[in-house]
Amino acid sequence: MSKNGTDTSLVVVQLAGGNDYLNTIVPYENGHYYDNRKNVNIDQSAVLKLNDEVGLHPTMTAIKNLWDQGKVAIINGIGYPNPNRSHFRSMDIWHTAEPDKIGTEGWLGRVIGQMDPKKENVLTGVNFGRGLPRALGCKDVSVASVGDLASYGLFPDLEDEALRKYALDAFSKMYGGAEGRDAVSSMLGETGASVLKGADLLRSSVGKYSSDIEYASSGIAQSLKSAAQVMSADLGTRIYYTQQGSYDTHAGQLDVHANLWSDLSAAVGDFMDDVDSQGYADDTVMFLFTEFGRRIKDNGSGTDHGSGGVAFIIGNKVKGGMYGEYPSLKEEDQLEGDLLFNNDFRGTYSTLLEQWLGYEASPIVNGSFEQFNFIKN
16 A cells, blocks of 8 residues: 555445344354344354354355355444444434534545546545445535446446537526526536546446456445456446445344345445455455444344444455454443444454555544554555
8 A cells, every 4th residue: 555545445335224233243152142132133153253252144254255254344332332223314413423413515525526626537435325325425525426337427328428418508598597608617627528428438437347256236246346357457446336235134134134234335345356366455445334233122023223333344454353342232331222233334444544545534534533553554
């Protein structure tokens, strides 16, 4: 990693809906777990054991292999003060690093703004999926959001550049007044020109990409394949973002949760193999997070919204191991039936920002927070 972090990239996967911590990092030797999870539990014999106390969900075989190689850091008990069980508010807190008020800027949007202060690269940050997550939103910061990499952009069916510019000009005039020369027209024209430029570059990455890795057809696998394609094209992208879900398993959790983690674990394994074969593994770190964990006690067939959760940091330059204390399941230690968080998520953000990406964390995460040491020097 270079001194200012210019060679490093961060791949963020949002587990939307609230991943169940207890059935992901399973406390298989803890009687309180099975007492509270009468129906929604992982059999002790099926757990992929990490140590004498906890293990991974049995479908997480690829991540277990990465763990065995020392490439997975597990952040136990991650959360924030005064937890909120609303999906929207909790995810907003994670996206903006603002637990105490409504944030207006995404933490990754702020990072991208610092990475590209002169706005020279519209592809510094790329989201793989529909819409734009709040984490990437920031005033005067452009981020590409890609559904289908091969057809991304404005007027993708118009191959002739002159025709596309003509269509863009007509589009800007339609929304910019009769003369088409006012501020709205100018803004739309400039934005559209940037999108066209970014779209062409992104589409070109498909043709440049070659790999022996056969990704699955799941949405998360295809998103991470797209990330690998863009990475291999050397377009200057440093922040890659995608999401998978829904982990909101109020009912039918055992099957749904198993399928989600089977898809995600396999996709992560394939992606890490892919970037390794492309020569980017030493410059790439993955960050997997969710907005909250779920209740300690099951509801019969699923689990409801909780608080304290788990996050994963994965990569060649990661010091594998357990970070943060696994929360107590004893009734007297619970937070109204939830796992009590023991480390602020902004500490993990700060570690990634300063030790991996090379940027001062405090103005991005709105304060100073204790960092971990999960990045190798």
